[in-house]
Amino acid sequence: MLEFLSDNIGTIVTGLLVLVIIIFAFREVKKGGCSEACGGDCACCKMKPTDTEE
Amino acid sequence: MPKSTHALKIALAGNPNSGKTTLFNALTGSNQFVGNWPGVTVEKKEGTLKKDSSVLVVDLPGIYSLSPYTLEEVIARNFLIEERPGGILNIIDGTNLERNLYLTTQLLELGIPVVAALNMYDSVKRHGDEIDISKLSQRLGCPVVPISALKGENTDEAINAVMKLIQSGTATKPCRFDGHIEDYITRAESLLPSGVPIGVRRFTAIKLLERDSKIGEAFSDLPDVSAIVAEMEALLGDDTESVFTNERYAFVTNNLHNAFVKSAYVSSSGKVDKILTHKVWALPIFAVIMFLVYYISVTSVGTLVTDFMNEGLFGEGFEFFGKEVPGIPVVIEEALENAEVAGWLQGLILDGIVAGVGAVLGFTPQMFILFLMLSFLEACGYMSRIAFILDKVFRRFGMSGKSFIPILIGTGCGVPGIMASRTIESQRDRRITIMTTTFIPCSAKLPIIALIAGAVFGGAWWVAPSAYFLGIFAIITSGLLLTKLKILSGEPSPFVMELPPYQLPTVKAILSATWERVWSFIKRAGSIILIATALVWFLSRFGFQQNEFVMLDEDSLDGSFLAYAGSFLAFLFKPLGFGTWQATVATLTGLIAKENVVGTLEVLYGGSFAAHFSAAAAYSFLAFNLLCAPCVAAIGAVRREMNSNKWTLIAVGYQTAFAYVCAFIIYQILCLIL
Ligand SMILES: Nc1nc2c(ncn2[C@@H]2O[C@H](COP(=O)(O)OP(=O)(O)OP(=O)(O)O)[C@@H](O)[C@H]2O)c(=O)[nH]1
Ligand SMILES: [Mg+2]
Numbered sequence: 001m002l003e004f005l006s007d008n009i010g011t012i013v014t015g016l017l018v019l020v021i022i023i024f025a026f027r028e029v030k031k032g033g034c035s036e037a038c039g040g041d042c043a044c045c046k047m048k049p050t051d052t053e054e
Numbered sequence: 055m056p057k058s059t060h061a062l063k064i065a066l067a068g069n070p071n072s073g074k075t076t077l078f079n080a081l082t083g084s085n086q087f088v089g090n091w092p093g094v095t096v097e098k099k100e101g102t103l104k105k106d107s108s109v110l111v112v113d114l115p116g117i118y119s120l121s122p123y124t125l126e127e128v129i130a131r132n133f134l135i136e137e138r139p140g141g142i143l144n145i146i147d148g149t150n151l152e153r154n155l156y157l158t159t160q161l162l163e164l165g166i167p168v169v170a171a172l173n174m175y176d177s178v179k180r181h182g183d184e185i186d187i188s189k190l191s192q193r194l195g196c197p198v199v200p201i202s203a204l205k206g207e208n209t210d211e212a213i214n215a216v217m218k219l220i221q222s223g224t225a226t227k228p229c230r231f232d233g234h235i236e237d238y239i240t241r242a243e244s245l246l247p248s249g250v251p252i253g254v255r256r257f258t259a260i261k262l263l264e265r266d267s268k269i270g271e272a273f274s275d276l277p278d279v280s281a282i283v284a285e286m287e288a289l290l291g292d293d294t295e296s297v298f299t300n301e302r303y304a305f306v307t308n309n310l311h312n313a314f315v316k317s318a319y320v321s322s323s324g325k326v327d328k329i330l331t332h333k334v335w336a337l338p339i340f341a342v343i344m345f346l347v348y349y350i351s352v353t354s355v356g357t358l359v360t361d362f363m364n365e366g367l368f369g370e371g372f373e374f375f376g377k378e379v380p381g382i383p384v385v386i387e388e389a390l391e392n393a394e395v396a397g398w399l400q401g402l403i404l405d406g407i408v409a410g411v412g413a414v415l416g417f418t419p420q421m422f423i424l425f426l427m428l429s430f431l432e433a434c435g436y437m438s439r440i441a442f443i444l445d446k447v448f449r450r451f452g453m454s455g456k457s458f459i460p461i462l463i464g465t466g467c468g469v470p471g472i473m474a475s476r477t478i479e480s481q482r483d484r485r486i487t488i489m490t491t492t493f494i495p496c497s498a499k500l501p502i503i504a505l506i507a508g509a510v511f512g513g514a515w516w517v518a519p520s521a522y523f524l525g526i527f528a529i530i531t532s533g534l535l536l537t538k539l540k541i542l543s544g545e546p547s548p549f550v551m552e553l554p555p556y557q558l559p560t561v562k563a564i565l566s567a568t569w570e571r572v573w574s575f576i577k578r579a580g581s582i583i584l585i586a587t588a589l590v591w592f593l594s595r596f597g598f599q600q601n602e603f604v605m606l607d608e609d610s611l612d613g614s615f616l617a618y619a620g621s622f623l624a625f626l627f628k629p630l631g632f633g634t635w636q637a638t639v640a641t642l643t644g645l646i647a648k649e650n651v652v653g654t655l656e657v658l659y660g661g662s663f664a665a666h667f668s669a670a671a672a673y674s675f676l677a678f679n680l681l682c683a684p685c686v687a688a689i690g691a692v693r694r695e696m697n698s699n700k701w702t703l704i705a706v707g708y709q710t711a712f713a714y715v716c717a718f719i720i721y722q723i724l725c726l727i728l
Pocket of ligand 2: 074075076087088095114
């Protein structure tokens with residue numbers, strides 16, 4: 001076990017790093033429905049549908 | 055943000071193009087879109103005051119009156135009436151006093167403390183107009199603060215004046231009309247139920263007398279005042295709405311008397327307009343300008359920097375003052391080798407994430423130059439004139455010039471572009487606009503254009519500009535086609551829009567507008583594009599060989615999961631010239647975000663993309679990806695603005711079918727010529 005860890009330490013650390021980056025990217029994506037720079041914080045992203053008549 | 059944390063809510067209200075958003079940005083430190091034409095803001099935006107986070111500032115869409123016609127005007131009015139902010143800062147365009155004060159007379163009726171911010175005071179002074187601030191303030195019955203939102207002059211004083219007025223608790227006095235009209239108002243007021251609060255009774259009474267159709271939504275049990283209305287109309291010989299309009303204008307004119315002296319200043323806009331909006335030359339000039347914008351940004355200057363990005367920074371490396379500097383992939387590769395990282399992880403990082411994200415980021419310089427130029431054209435006032443010039447052309451094809459504003463915003467991103475269609479009154483025009491806005495290349499499509507123009511056509515001068523004109527062509531043709539449909543037939547509504555004056559935009563304004571768009575592009579590359587390329591790498595590098603799950607090497611990607619999925623649909627694109635699984639997958643990932651098309655091609659072809667496409671197929675691929683269904687974010691916006699699943703389906707289906715036919719024709723013709 002320990003041997004496996006020390007042999008693959010580079011892969012494990014890098015893998016974790018990539019995982020963290022991907023998680024961050026996911027959080028960024030989840031923030032915004034609107035691709036404008038507000039990143040999902042503006043009222044337009046939180047907007048409810050306006051009362052357009054059908 | 056939860057409402058309860060804000061002690062105070064202050065709304066910025068005023069005419070369109072009076073500088074509300076400019077002031078909002080200055081007060082809150084946000085970077086909301088400012089443009090030199092009416093109807094830029096179509097949704098209320100909230101932000102906290104830079105110097106006092108307990109104060110919430112709300113930027114509203116511009117309104118000419120409290121009788122709304124279009125969707126974004128409804129948003130502004132509903133906010134003022136239903137949410138009742140603690141105070142209103144009424145932004146007045148000082149170079150257009152009469153018209154702006156018309157709205158002020160209505161805001162004063164809401165029973166909310168109002169301060170008038172006399173904006174564009176820099177222009178007022180430059181023109182030599184004279185405004186007696188204290189006289190004006192006294193006559194309007196509310197504080198007046200001269201400001202320049204653009205230069206940041208007196209902006210704090212304006213907001214302080216609102217807070218002081220709120221704290222003092224003095225109610226704003228509404229303006230008084232002619233004696234017998236006041237009698238009618240008093241009579242209508244006395245009929246109102248007790249549920250209507252003191253502050254808004256006068257406003258409600260006037261709205262009832264004006265036969266306002268929407269006031270009933272705000273309060274229930276409103277009385278029937280038709281008898282009073284009939285009496286008024288019989289006596290005054292005019293409908294009540296006009297009576298009140300006239301009264302308000304009379305009030306404004308009387309009060310401006312002696313308080314305002316207009317100079318004989320003639321703006322230079324007229325002279326410039328003689329050329330730029332000339333009957334014959336306007337369109338050719340516009341075409342040349344747009345040609346130059348795309349040619350310079352994508353093909354000439356942009357390519358220089360982008361080559362450096364793609365081959366240097368995100369490639370082998372570059373020379374810096376005679377020193378060899380390795381590119382990012384080289385550095386990362388070395389680091390991964392040294393750390394003895396497993397081959398598959400190296401592949402994911404280098405051939406997947408770095409290659410895909412790098413390919414997209416490589417186009418940032420072109421993006422920057424493009425938006426620098428577009429922001430300038432927008433801010434100086436040229437673009438809003440194009441709406442007028444194009445109105446004549448659009449009208450022949452059943453659309454109105456108003457559709458150009460969403461298209462203009464759509465060059466940045468289709469989502470706000472689609473939302474900008476709210477300024478269009480007629481539902482038919484609005485639907486057509488929503489369905490066609492995303493034909494114009496948005497910033498996310500720029501990398502596709504630049505890639506094909508550069509890699510396949512070797513930077514030929516016509517490719518990048520042709521993408522823009524293809525978009526315009528698609529919009530016009532669609533106008534023609536869609537108005538033939540029974541559900542969308544009818545005349546385009548007349549187009550009236552106020553022309554803003556030409557002005558030299560500030561460097562800061564241009565840079566911040568450009569940066570906003572470029573930064574959002576970079577953020578997308580680091581988020582959604584990164585995830586998508588990682589996924590594409592994964593699905594394209596693994597598969598079954600002899601019934602065994604294996605990692606594939608570069609040359610046998612045809613056996614991957616993605617290849618199976620792609621080949622399944624690839625036949626659809628055979629007639630368009632790009633029926634390979636790679637091109638199919640790239641097109642599909644483009645539905646998540648259009649930049650993905652470039653990222654995916656890079657991951658799947660590893661840089662040898664150009665070798666797999668004939669010129670005809672490449673241009674057809676470009677045309678299809680520019681015109682077909684937009685990304686999910688834009689489809690979401692279509693759904694929101696249409697407020698109907700049926701219409702969303704019609705829109706997306708139409709766009710894809712149109713793109714297919716277009717790409718087919720282009721491919722067949724190019725095959726014949728080339
Ligand atoms: N000269 C001058 N121009 C200004 C000033 N404030 C704003 N502007 C310009 O006026 C134009 C309109 O500004 P916006 O802030 O977008 O106006 P808005 O009131 O938000 O407009 P809508 O969102 O359409 O209602 C822009 O071109 C600004 O640069 C000012 O104090 N002086
Ligand atoms: Mg605005």
